[in-house]
Amino acid sequence: MKLDQTRIPLYHEHIDYVLTDPSVNFDVPGHKHGRSFPDFYKQMMSEQMLALDINSSKTMDNLSNPIGVIKEAQELAADLFQADQAYFLVNGSTSGIQNMILASCNPNDKIIMPRNMHKSAINGLVLSGALPIFIYPEIESDLGISMGMSLENVKKTIDEHQDAKAIMILNPTYYGYTSNIKEITEYAHQFGIAVLVDESHGSLFALSDKLPLSGLEVHADMVTISMHKTGGSLTQSSILFHNEGLISASRVRSVINLAQTSSASYLLMSSLDVARYQLANHPEMIDDLISLSDYVRNEVNKIEPLFCPSEELLNHDTIYDFDQAKIVIDVSNLGYTGFEVVDLLQEEYHTQLEVGETNVILAVIGLGDDLKTVEVLLSALRSFVKRYNKKRKTKYSSVNIHVPITLRTPREAFFSKAMMVTLDDAIDKIASDQIMVYPPGIPLAIPGELITKQMVEEFHFLLQMESQLIGCTMIDEIPYIRIMKEGI
Amino acid sequence: MSHKIYTEKWAKDVHFSIEYTSHIHHEESPFQTIDFYQSETLGTFFTLDGLMMVNQKDEFSYHDMISHVPMSVNPNIKRVLIIGGGDGGTAREISRYPHVNQIDMVEIDERVVKLSIEYLPQTASKLETDERIHLYFEDGVAFVNQKEDGYYDLVLVDSTDPIGPGEGLFSKQFYDDCFRILTDDGILINQHESPYFDRDKKEMIRAHKKIKELFPIAKVYQFHQPTYPSGHWLFGFASKKLDPIKDHKPDLWEELDLDTRYYNSDIHKAAFALPTYVRKALKNNE
């Protein structure tokens, strides 16, 4: 680190501008320091916070073209996370993922990505017109969730598609598992393929040796982190990092400005500055988080028949490493699905978990947790198991992997005319919407892909198993999906 | 120059006349008298036993309304049976749906089909070109009687008036068979005549009564057919489970992007709103 990380330039200027600057505002927002809000809202939200909701100005800089305090704050973030550039985002990592794709791919350029990518990546394909080449992640059969990509698979895919412009890596998956990001990055770079890392769930990786490797530590070209998820900033605030080389800074800048608001919220941006300051000056918070998480994992494993996997799952490849703060709990021996357990924990114990799937539930331990809060979770789990254990195993229906046949880019499929047809009529037609199946959160088809007979059979099977299917509508008890009208 | 005029009796003292430019064809088939004419305003038209069947100018209303109303209620119709419909217009409309696999058309009088193919390609062109259309030249009543249970998703009774060859199609036995050969979410559409002139009104009541006794859902809808007696014409919508309004799926239908001249999703709803005198006539006779 070269810069003085004890500074919080954006935050300080923000406070000074609002609380000490004597100017009277004749610019937007029209609520003028919150004065037009009704009293109940002013009291609830605190008048000071409402006053802090301001627009850009010469003093406060502008996110579309930062030259002042926002620039300084972004430089401090880049310095801490060891990247060439940092860009604050106010529309979540969704915008970061989309910017990464748009910055590296022109229409019809190839991009390699894991099949378990977030939907923002598919939307990024629609925006960019890029052609996806998918790599199937491993699906861990006991937990029923998708993991990382195998290095061998990545190499093979790159060998076959040396003209690809970019490869996207999910680091980590929603459940905290990573791939061998170092070797993947090195291999891609040998071919001049840009490495884009979706580090939405790994905001802290770059800051601790005890956590999995960050894309930034292996010199990926672009990395998006959701500071708002585990980094401690306000919801919706994320950071996009860029390392120069394969992608130019001017391209990144113009791509970001394509869809970014010209009125970015200072509450969000200041919170990024403060969260960065906090992480830089209190690295022990991350150590504490890891010990606390290890404690939770140990305790959960004492509650029969729950199982909270850790190191023993690692295989040096598709499950290369894992984020300790993601508490994945296998609940399949209780006779309930993870969906049901999450609902019951909420209804009966007032504990809100991150997500549930057929076999597992996920609790996220965060920087704000302590022994007291995690004890609530642990006692809820202990009591839940006593009260609800049906002592039998829930069935997990495994999904077969279909190698997708891409006939149109997602963009072409998205903009072509579409119509609903019954599932059976969709055979040999081109999907126009994404069809997702949970578990394991992998699309059966994305826009532009051929719907095969085998896929439709699988689909019927999954419907019977009562899996969650998104992108499929039941009409008069018959499943319908959307296909491209073209070529019928 | 002598006036060449075709006249049809709409009531004992009300007549409808068309001045035609040429009388293209006249023949006595084994079933009925068939005449084809040419008129400046209506284009080619043909009559059976002296009653107007189809003309180029307004055939779209009839064929739109018999087809698109059921097709937009059940978007999963695969097998369609058309009883009558020798001019081919109904089959033409149904063939516009890519998801339909089979269109069986049972017309008693082969001559009507052959002459329509010759003189009225506007309605008949699909009969020879669409592989999904199968033509049967036999009696519709016998055909439905021999068909297995639950075979069709849609039966369209595109029949002539209930005098002459059409008569059996208005019998109870026929509707029993229609019910039997329909799938659980199958739909029957039948020609319901008109509420206006006495003779047609009697037939309307008769047709509705039989269907009402059989089908859990039996509704009547109207459309405007300028060259049929009074111009006010009706179809019956009958089904075992699907309601024409509650189960109407305009969004799915709109996506098909069919270019129609009469039917649209607003007309669909409106068509089931009947004038008070029609409602009364149907209700009093239930």
Ligand SMILES: Cc1ncc(COP(=O)(O)O)c(C=O)c1O
């Ligand atoms: C893997 C992954 N990438 C990207 C995103 C998008 O992040 P955001 O909600 O900040 O837009 C998510 C959000 O859940 C995610 O899980």
